[in-house]
Amino acid sequence: MLSKNKTGWLLLSPTIIILVLAGLVPFFYVLYVGFFQWNPLAVDPSLQFDGFASNYRRLIFDEIFLESIWRSIKFSVVTLSIELTLGFLLALSLLSSFPLKSFFRSVHTLPLVIAPIVVGSIFKLFTVQGLGPLPHILKDYFGYTLNYGLNAEQAFWMIVIMDVWHWTPFVTLTLLAGLSALPQDPYESAKIDGANNFQIFTYITIPMMVPVLIVVIFIRLMDSLKIVDEVWMLTGGGPGYATRFTGIHIWKEVFEKRYYGLGSAMSILYLYITIVICWVLYSVMVARGKNED
Amino acid sequence: MKTKKTFTKIGTTFLWSLLTIITLFPIYWMILVSTRTPVELFGKPDLSPTFFEKVHWKNFTKPFIDGIYSDYLFNSIIVATSNAALVTVLALMATYALSRFKLPGSESIFFWTMTNRMAPPAAFLLPLFLLFSTVFKFGDFTLFDTKIGLILLYCVFNLPFAIWLLKGIIDGIPRELDEAMIVDGANLFTIFRKLIIPLAAPGIAVTSLLSFLFAWNEYLLASTLTSVYARTIPTGLSEFVTTTGTNWGTMAAVALVSMLPALLFLFAVQKHIVAGLTFGAVKG
Numbered sequence: 001m002l003s004k005n006k007t008g009w010l011l012l013s014p015t016i017i018i019l020v021l022a023g024l025v026p027f028f029y030v031l032y033v034g035f036f037q038w039n040p041l042a043v044d045p046s047l048q049f050d051g052f053a054s055n056y057r058r059l060i061f062d063e064i065f066l067e068s069i070w071r072s073i074k075f076s077v078v079t080l081s082i083e084l085t086l087g088f089l090l091a092l093s094l095l096s097s098f099p100l101k102s103f104f105r106s107v108h109t110l111p112l113v114i115a116p117i118v119v120g121s122i123f124k125l126f127t128v129q130g131l132g133p134l135p136h137i138l139k140d141y142f143g144y145t146l147n148y149g150l151n152a153e154q155a156f157w158m159i160v161i162m163d164v165w166h167w168t169p170f171v172t173l174t175l176l177a178g179l180s181a182l183p184q185d186p187y188e189s190a191k192i193d194g195a196n197n198f199q200i201f202t203y204i205t206i207p208m209m210v211p212v213l214i215v216v217i218f219i220r221l222m223d224s225l226k227i228v229d230e231v232w233m234l235t236g237g238g239p240g241y242a243t244r245f246t247g248i249h250i251w252k253e254v255f256e257k258r259y260y261g262l263g264s265a266m267s268i269l270y271l272y273i274t275i276v277i278c279w280v281l282y283s284v285m286v287a288r289g290k291n292e293d
Numbered sequence: 294m295k296t297k298k299t300f301t302k303i304g305t306t307f308l309w310s311l312l313t314i315i316t317l318f319p320i321y322w323m324i325l326v327s328t329r330t331p332v333e334l335f336g337k338p339d340l341s342p343t344f345f346e347k348v349h350w351k352n353f354t355k356p357f358i359d360g361i362y363s364d365y366l367f368n369s370i371i372v373a374t375s376n377a378a379l380v381t382v383l384a385l386m387a388t389y390a391l392s393r394f395k396l397p398g399s400e401s402i403f404f405w406t407m408t409n410r411m412a413p414p415a416a417f418l419l420p421l422f423l424l425f426s427t428v429f430k431f432g433d434f435t436l437f438d439t440k441i442g443l444i445l446l447y448c449v450f451n452l453p454f455a456i457w458l459l460k461g462i463i464d465g466i467p468r469e470l471d472e473a474m475i476v477d478g479a480n481l482f483t484i485f486r487k488l489i490i491p492l493a494a495p496g497i498a499v500t501s502l503l504s505f506l507f508a509w510n511e512y513l514l515a516s517t518l519t520s521v522y523a524r525t526i527p528t529g530l531s532e533f534v535t536t537t538g539t540n541w542g543t544m545a546a547v548a549l550v551s552m553l554p555a556l557l558f559l560f561a562v563q564k565h566i567v568a569g570l571t572f573g574a575v576k577g
Binding site for chain 1: 301302305306308309310312313315316317318319320322323326334337338340383384386387389390391393394395396402405406409411412413414415416417418419420421422423424428429445446448449452456481506509510511512513517527530531533534541544545548551552555556558559
C-alpha cells in the first residue's frame with residue numbers, strides 16, 4: 001500500500017507533467033531563443049549571438065511593436081468600460097420582472113458560446129463592402145460610408161463593436177449572478193432610513209459588488225489583451241497597422257517574416273506586460289480583502 | 294406609482310427587444326447568405342427569408358461532401374471529444390489530490406495551474422511550434438500536425454479551468470464519507486466510482502462540456518500547429534479570408550455548421566453552461 005501523500009502525488013502527476021511540458025518548457029525555450037538572432041530562412045539558419053539582450057534593446061525602439069502594445073491596452077480599456085457599463089445596466093434590469101424576460105436572456109446568452117473565429121466570420125459577412133447589409137443601411141438611411149477596409153478609425157471601432165457584441169453577455173450574466181447573491185438586509189434598512197434608489201445603488205450595491213466587479217475586470221482584461229482570432233478574420237490587422245494588436249503583430253513577425261529571435265523577445269515582453277497588469281489587479285484584490293478583515 | 298411601474302416595464306421590454314434584434318440580426322444574415330447563390334448575393338442585400346425549396350444546398354455539399362471540410366469536421370470532433378474526456382479524467386484526479394491530501398505546496402500548484410490559463414497563447418506560438426515540430430520527437434513521429442498534439446495541448450488551457458470548477462464541488466463532499474469507505478476496505482478506484490463521480494456528476498458534465506467547447510472553438514494554436522492532416526473546422530474557416538473573390542455562401546455554410554454544437558449545448562443545458570461560465574467568477 002502506498003503512503004497517503006504518494007497516492008496524492010500520483011493522482012496529480014499527469015496534470016503536472018502536461019502543464020510542465022506544454023506550459024513551462026515553452027516558456028523557458030522562448031526565454032532562451034529571445035537572446036539570439038535566428039532566422040531559418042537566412043543564409044545562416046542557426047542561432048547567432050550578437051550582444052547581450054540585443055533583441056530587447058531593438059524592441060525598445062521598435063515603434064510598430066510599442067504601438068501594437070499601446071493599441072492593445074487602449075482597446076482593452078475601451079471595450080471593458082463599454083461592456084461593464086452596458087452589462088451592469090442589463091444585469092440590473094434583469095432583476096425586475098418584465099414580459100418575455102427568460103426569452104430575452106436566452107438570446108443574450110447566445111454570443112457567449114460562439115467561437116471567436118465564427119464571430120469574426122459573422123461580422124465579416126454582415127459588414128463587408130458589397131455584401132453586408134450594414135454598409136447599405138448606413139449609406140441609405142444615414143448617408144454614412146462604412147468601409148473599414150480603407151478607413152483605419154472605422155476598422156478599430158468595428159473591432160470594438162464586435163467585441164462588445166460578443167462579450168457583454170458574459171459581463172451581464174456574471175454580474176447578474178453576483179447581484180442575485182447579495183444579502184437583502186442592507187437594502188431593507190436603507191429603505192427604512194428613507195434612501196432613494198440612486199443612493200441605494202451608489203452606497204450599497206456598488207460597494208458590495210466590488211469583489212465581483214474586480215473578477216469580471218480581471219477576466220475580461222486578460223481576454224481582450226490576447227485577442228487575435230476575430231480580428232484576424234475581420235480585418236487581418238489592417239488597414240495599415242490600424243487593428244494590429246500585439247498578438248497579431250507577433251504572429252506576423254514570427255510566421256511571415258520568420259524573425260524567430262525577435263519574435264521570442266516580443267513574446268516575453270508581451271507576457272511580462274500581461275503579468276504586470278495581472279499582478280496589479282491581484283494586489284488590489286488582496287488589499288481590499290485585508291481592508292475588510 | 295402604478296403607471297410609473299408599467300412605464301418602466303414597457304421601456305425595459307422595448308430595450309431588450311432592440312438588444313435581441315442586434316444580437317440576432319448578424320446571425321440571421323449569415324444563415325441567409327448560406328442559402329443563396331453567388332448571383333443572388335450580388336447587389337443590394339435582400340433581407341427576406343429564403344424559402345426551403347430555394348435553398349442553395351451546394352453551399353453545404355461543396356465543402357462537406359465534395360471538399361476537404363468533412364475531414365476537418367471529423368478532426369474537430371475527435372480532438373474536442375478526446376480532449377474533453379482526457380481533461381475530465383485528469384482534472385478529477387488532480388482535484389481529488391489537491392482537495393484530500395495535505396500535499397506540501399498544493400496551494401502554489403493550484404495557483405500555478407491557473408497562470409497557464411491566463412497567458413496569451415500568441416506568446417507561446419513560436420516555442421510550441423518549434424517544440425512540436427523538432428524537439429518532441431519519437432523516431433520519425435513528431436507532434437506537429439497530429440490530433441494527439443492538439444488534444445494534449447488543449448489540456449494546458451482546459452485543465453486549470455476544470456480544476457477550478459471541480460475544486461469547489463469536491464471540497465463540498467464531506468471527507469467523512471471517504472474515510473468511512475476506506476475503513477470498509479474500499480480502494481481509491483471504488484471511492485471514485487461509488488462516491489465522487491455520482492456526487493459530482495453535474496459539475497463533471499459542465500466541465501466536460503466546456504472543455505469540449507473550448508477545443509472545438511480554438512483557432513490560433515490549431516492553425517499554427519497543423520498543416521494538412523489535423524486541421525480543424527476553425528482553421529478551415531480562416532482559409533476563406535485569404536482567397537480573392539471569396540465564395541461567401543460557402544463560408545457562411547461552414548461558419549453555420551461550426552456553430553451548431555455550441556448551439557445544441559446551449560439549448561440542452563443552458564442553465565448549467567451559464568452557471569459554469571460564470572460560477573468561478575462569482576465565487577472569487
